Amino acid sequence: MKLIKIPxxxxxxxxxxxxxxxxxxxxxxxxxxxxxxxxxxxxxxxxEEIIKLTESLxxxxxxxxxxxxxxxxxxxxxxxxxxxxxxxPNMQSYDKSQNIxxxxxxxxxxxxxxxxxxxxxxxxxxxxxxSSLLPNIARKIIDMTELEYNSxxxxxVEAINKKLNKKGTIMMxxxxxxxxxxxxxQYMGDRLEKxxxxxxxxxxxxxxxxxxxxxxxxxxxxxxxxxxxxFTPLExxxxxxxxxxxxxxxxxxxxxxxxxxxxxxxxRFPFVWKDLEKAGISMKTWKKLLPxxxxxxxxxxxxxxxxxxxxxxxxxxxxxxxxxxxxxYEKILKDVKKHPKQYLLQKKFQSKPLIxxxxxxxxxxxxxxxxxGEHAGYYARMSIYPRIDSYAEDIPVLIxx
Amino acid sequence: MxxxxxxxxxxxxxxxxxxxxxxxxxxAIDTYNRKPIGDWQDRKVMFIxxxxxxxxxxxxxxxxxxxxxxxxxxxxxxxxxxxxxxTDEQRGSQATTNTYLIESCLIxxxxxxxxxxxxxxxxxAFLLDSYRTNRYxxxxxxxxxxxxxxxxxxxxxKYFKQNGINKIIIVGDTIQRDIxxxxxxFQEEGIEIYITDGYVFPKKVILTKTIxxxxxxxxx
Numbered sequence: 001m002k003l004i005k006i007p008x009x010x011x012x013x014x015x016x017x018x019x020x021x022x023x024x025x026x027x028x029x030x031x032x033x034x035x036x037x038x039x040x041x042x043x044x045x046x047x048e049e050i051i052k053l054t055e056s057l058x059x060x061x062x063x064x065x066x067x068x069x070x071x072x073x074x075x076x077x078x079x080x081x082x083x084x085x086x087x088x089p090n091m092q093s094y095d096k097s098q099n100i101x102x103x104x105x106x107x108x109x110x111x112x113x114x115x116x117x118x119x120x121x122x123x124x125x126x127x128x129x130x131s132s133l134l135p136n137i138a139r140k141i142i143d144m145t146e147l148e149y150n151s152x153x154x155x156x157v158e159a160i161n162k163k164l165n166k167k168g169t170i171m172m173x174x175x176x177x178x179x180x181x182x183x184x185x186q187y188m189g190d191r192l193e194k195x196x197x198x199x200x201x202x203x204x205x206x207x208x209x210x211x212x213x214x215x216x217x218x219x220x221x222x223x224x225x226x227x228x229x230x231f232t233p234l235e236x237x238x239x240x241x242x243x244x245x246x247x248x249x250x251x252x253x254x255x256x257x258x259x260x261x262x263x264x265x266x267x268r269f270p271f272v273w274k275d276l277e278k279a280g281i282s283m284k285t286w287k288k289l290l291p292x293x294x295x296x297x298x299x300x301x302x303x304x305x306x307x308x309x310x311x312x313x314x315x316x317x318x319x320x321x322x323x324x325x326x327x328x329y330e331k332i333l334k335d336v337k338k339h340p341k342q343y344l345l346q347k348k349f350q351s352k353p354l355i356x357x358x359x360x361x362x363x364x365x366x367x368x369x370x371x372x373g374e375h376a377g378y379y380a381r382m383s384i385y386p387r388i389d390s391y392a393e394d395i396p397v398l399i400x401x
Numbered sequence: 402m403x404x405x406x407x408x409x410x411x412x413x414x415x416x417x418x419x420x421x422x423x424x425x426x427x428x429a430i431d432t433y434n435r436k437p438i439g440d441w442q443d444r445k446v447m448f449i450x451x452x453x454x455x456x457x458x459x460x461x462x463x464x465x466x467x468x469x470x471x472x473x474x475x476x477x478x479x480x481x482x483x484x485x486x487x488t489d490e491q492r493g494s495q496a497t498t499n500t501y502l503i504e505s506c507l508i509x510x511x512x513x514x515x516x517x518x519x520x521x522x523x524x525x526a527f528l529l530d531s532y533r534t535n536r537y538x539x540x541x542x543x544x545x546x547x548x549x550x551x552x553x554x555x556x557x558x559k560y561f562k563q564n565g566i567n568k569i570i571i572v573g574d575t576i577q578r579d580i581x582x583x584x585x586x587f588q589e590e591g592i593e594i595y596i597t598d599g600y601v602f603p604k605k606v607i608l609t610k611t612i613x614x615x616x617x618x619x620x621x
Contacts, residue, residue: 012414220493394470
């Protein structure tokens with residue numbers, strides 16, 4: 001892997017293109033510009049290696065979630081929210097052939113020259129446009145058009161066409177008050193509209209279910225839905241009032257993702273691996289790549305360990321001291337003491353940074369998507385700290401031939 | 402003018418504070434082919450007499466008024482920084498917040514702004530829509546495109562102070578709860594907060610947490 005800098009005199013135009021042509025509507029977070037001045041280049045070998053690992057992780061994860069869905073006593077170890085546990089019986093109608101399964105695995109290079117995977121974004125991974133459109137603009141800007149990229153968007157279109165055959169209505173379900181959610185949905189919606197689908201943007205409570213089928217209730221858009229494309233995380237969905245979300249769990253309308261995604265979304269996922277292996281499901285790749293993970297039992301945090309929230313997103317509340325801002329580290333420790341079940345303990349790995357042209361070190365998180373078990377492109381972020389959080393920068397990924 | 406061209410007038414290369422201009426509504430200008438409005442009003446700036454080196458302004462008025470006043474603050478030396486962050490509703494649906502008018506007004510504003518000579522380090526006047534938090538839905542079939550301002554949408558207190566800003570003036574009827582959350586932190590860090598309705602000279606306010614706010618789980 002290496003970094004190539006976008007020429008200084010071209011960066012402003014690049015950023016404008018990212019915002020206006022690549023749906024990058026959140027280019028600033030506090031005082032940080034979140035669009036990298038670099039491009040990430042993977043060698044052919046690295047690309048092949050990650051694809052192999054990703055697809056292997058995905059096979060294990062999908063077998064695991066199907067097992068967990070049928071074995072509630074094992075699933076209970078994931079400490080799923082009570083409201084979701086209650087829905088497991090309703091998820092028994094899940095048919096993988098009727099749904100589209102999308103996940104993103106977060107890879108990090110480590111100082112011992114291995115890959116480490118820190119999590120799977122199993123429920124609602126984002127970054128679609130950054131993965132699909134930004135690389136093409138970047139390779140032109142750096143004048144290296146021979147470099148390749150895997151477009152997430154095109155793979156997703158293929159997968160949807162296989163299920164819907166270019167006919168029908170797709171509802172892009174998201175939190176309509178957040179423009180950074182809408183940007184993810186809008187890219188995919190615009191792309192799918194070109195294929196001939198009717199696209200509706202709406203919130204999770206704009207769907208009602210009749211006989212387990214989804215219907216849109218938005219003004220002047222009342223109609224049946226052929227595919228639910230959900231970007232509202234399940235942990236948020238179940239907070240919705242009035243309660244109209246049960247239907248998502250028993251729906252026979254095709255979904256991406258179906259709520260079966262919750263099992264691997266819990267970062268307590270490694271705590272069920274023994275049970276899975278007893279049942280004959282190998283978790284070999286996961287065991288090789290995920291740092292050792294433990295329950296929070298006492299509150300003396302050893303040097304080589306970190307706390308992580310069970311349902312954390314974008315690196316929030318991870319106790320990597322050197323990456324924490326102001327009194328954040330102390331606040332996390334305090335929160336762990338108050339809510340130990342909402343956290344887990346994980347062995348800290350040493351991220352191997354790449355050196356930029358400016359001489360600075362940059363830590364990389366390379367998100368590798370899968371759709372229906374196959375690798376479907378990359379979404380990468382980088383940071384000057386060894387924690388990839390909301391302050392991290394989006395960096396397009398290109399691959400050497 | 403395209404949304405991209407309008408955006409570049411508000412956020413020219415190398416001008417300070419422009420990294421915070423949110424592109425969402427500028428993108429929508431192109432998507433929905435917005436045109437300028439016909440009833441633009443030049444709003445007289447009455448609450449300050451001159452540019453203040455240590456002051457940033459947050460205009461929290463209805464979107465159109467916010468842009469009109471923000472542009473006129475340009476003549477005083479302040480750079481208008483639109484931070485509108487709502488999205489357009491699903492076509493055909495009723496929405497809680499009107500983004501169309503703001504999108505159109507941004508075009509009008511840009512036509513004025515391009516003729517104002519601003520210093521590259523001009524202090525910011527952040528433009529907000531005071532209707533942004535209207536999220537009451539009279540029926541469930543309405544599209545909720547309300548939005549809140551979050552701490553990540555604006556510079557940190559540290560950044561303001563490092564750049565010589567020690568005072569923030571809020572122009573609005575009240576300090577809304579989302580801004581209050583941000584300003585409480587700013588106040589803790591030594592930034593003074595002032596409020597004006599846009600007509601009278603700003604008055605200093607000391608923000609305090611309500612009982613409910615005191616017991617909220619601490620944000621990490």
